[in-house]
Amino acid sequence: MPKKSFDFDICIVGGCGHVGLPLGIAFADQGQKVELFDINKVVIGKVNNAVVPFKENSAEKILKKVIRAKTLHASNDITAIERSKVIIMVIGTPVDEHLNPKISDIIHAIKEIEDYLSDDQLLVLRSTLFPGVTDKVKKYLEKKGINISVAFCPERIVEGHALTELYELPQIVAGCSDHATKQASDLFKILTKKIIVTHPAEAELAKLFTNTWRYINFAISNQFYMIANASGYDFYNIYNAMTEDYPRLKTFAKAGLAAGPCLFKDTMQLSSFSGNNFFLGHAAMLVNEGLPDFIVDAMKKKYDLPKSTVAVLGMAFKADNDDSRESLSYKLKKKLEVEASLVLCHDPYIQDSRFVSLDVIRKKADIIVLAAPHSIYAEEDWQSKEVVDMWNYYGNGGLI
Numbered sequence: 001m002p003k004k005s006f007d008f009d010i011c012i013v014g015g016c017g018h019v020g021l022p023l024g025i026a027f028a029d030q031g032q033k034v035e036l037f038d039i040n041k042v043v044i045g046k047v048n049n050a051v052v053p054f055k056e057n058s059a060e061k062i063l064k065k066v067i068r069a070k071t072l073h074a075s076n077d078i079t080a081i082e083r084s085k086v087i088i089m090v091i092g093t094p095v096d097e098h099l100n101p102k103i104s105d106i107i108h109a110i111k112e113i114e115d116y117l118s119d120d121q122l123l124v125l126r127s128t129l130f131p132g133v134t135d136k137v138k139k140y141l142e143k144k145g146i147n148i149s150v151a152f153c154p155e156r157i158v159e160g161h162a163l164t165e166l167y168e169l170p171q172i173v174a175g176c177s178d179h180a181t182k183q184a185s186d187l188f189k190i191l192t193k194k195i196i197v198t199h200p201a202e203a204e205l206a207k208l209f210t211n212t213w214r215y216i217n218f219a220i221s222n223q224f225y226m227i228a229n230a231s232g233y234d235f236y237n238i239y240n241a242m243t244e245d246y247p248r249l250k251t252f253a254k255a256g257l258a259a260g261p262c263l264f265k266d267t268m269q270l271s272s273f274s275g276n277n278f279f280l281g282h283a284a285m286l287v288n289e290g291l292p293d294f295i296v297d298a299m300k301k302k303y304d305l306p307k308s309t310v311a312v313l314g315m316a317f318k319a320d321n322d323d324s325r326e327s328l329s330y331k332l333k334k335k336l337e338v339e340a341s342l343v344l345c346h347d348p349y350i351q352d353s354r355f356v357s358l359d360v361i362r363k364k365a366d367i368i369v370l371a372a373p374h375s376i377y378a379e380e381d382w383q384s385k386e387v388v389d390m391w392n393y394y395g396n397g398g399l400i
């Protein structure tokens with residue numbers, strides 16, 4: 001039988017998101033013909049006009065290049081899937097309001113595209129998945145008579161640095177068959193030299209363990225910060241004494257709000273996988289989610305909050321990023337609104353009509369809380385104001 005010819009090398013389902021878009025740009029920049037399939041028409045329009053809908057270093061320059069070269073295009077045309085040799089699925093995999101993984105989202109998305117899948121394609125799952133989901137997808141498609149190759153190849157980039165890390169990080173590849181592993185390895189060798197082969201459930205756990213390890217690591221620092229502060233000691237004097245020329249503490253993080261779209265929900269996915277016996281994960285969640293409460297309680301003791309205007313600086317979930325998903329800055333804001341006379345918010349990267357300019361903050365705020373330490377705040381001189389700096393960003397210690 002003659003081999004089927006495809007219009008596209010790769011179709012990315014969820015292709016205009018934080019993971020899908022940089023991945024598509026990277027493959028297109030390597031000469032692959034990439035179609036991004038997404039359901040969000042607004043972001044599709046932006047991408048086709050060479051606008052990156054979020055902050056991602058170097059992405060816009062390369063996006064312009066690949067749009068001009070016609071190696072990358074975005075659409076909501078589902079038939080692009082049947083016209084592609086490889087389909088990479090990278091839609092969101094959140095936990096629900098009871099912190100259970102929503103496996104149904106992935107299964108639902110597979111059901112939506114199954115009519116466009118065929119035996120001669122490769123389906124790569126790239127979202128962070130609950131362990132066992134890759135095998136479940138493969139078995140579901142087999143039952144439907146679709147013998148497509150299926151592999152799980154988790155995304156491990158850090159937001160903002162995708163277009164360097166996609167080329168530098170080794171790629172974990174876990175096929176449901178040797179053939180699928182070979183096809184997925186060949187695909188990712190286009191981007192990176194090192195491929196690490198493992199079984200699907202091991203790869204799914206490897207990704208969850210990675211994010212959970214980071215989340216717990218941040219929780220350790222945040223717990224130590226709270227212990228030191230509650231006793232009137234400056235955590236950063238202790239931190240500096242511990243880490244200076246001491247190699248075993250290289251990975252000891254600074255204290256600070258630890259949240260975002262991945263670490264919290266992936267720790268909860270792991271907890272669910274362990275039958276909710278993952279006490280360390282839950283403890284980390286209580287510590288990290290409790291830091292805004294600790295900060296506001298300490299501020300209540302130190303300042304006359306009912307008579308104070310407080311400014312929260314940085315509403316993104318981390319520094320120099322515009323992603324507000326699951327940002328603890330909003331929890332901090334809500335708690336402060338109960339206590340303070342007025343709360344003003346600022347973020348240089350997030351458009352929100354409720355936010356105010358730095359000029360207004362300079363004029364009106366009595367107390368500054370540095371929630372996300374964006375680099376532009378380094379230039380500020382808050383001399384006449386009280387500053388709450390859990391990151392020790394200004395180098396004056398983190399004691400509240």
Ligand SMILES: NC(=O)c1ccc[n+]([C@@H]2O[C@H](COP(=O)([O-])OP(=O)(O)OC[C@H]3O[C@@H](n4cnc5c(N)ncnc54)[C@H](O)[C@@H]3O)[C@@H](O)[C@H]2O)c1
Pocket residue numbers: 013014015016017018019020037038039040043090091092093109112126127128129155156157158159261262
């Ligand atoms: N954001 C990160 O830095 C990062 C890093 C590693 C892994 N991950 C994982 O990658 C996955 C995606 O995360 P993200 O941050 O890119 O999410 P995102 O919300 O930024 O992107 C998801 C995209 O999928 C689209 N979409 C949703 N349902 C769809 C459907 N049925 N068909 C087509 N398109 C659909 C959305 O419109 C959106 O553009 C998650 O599992 C996440 O845990 C994220």
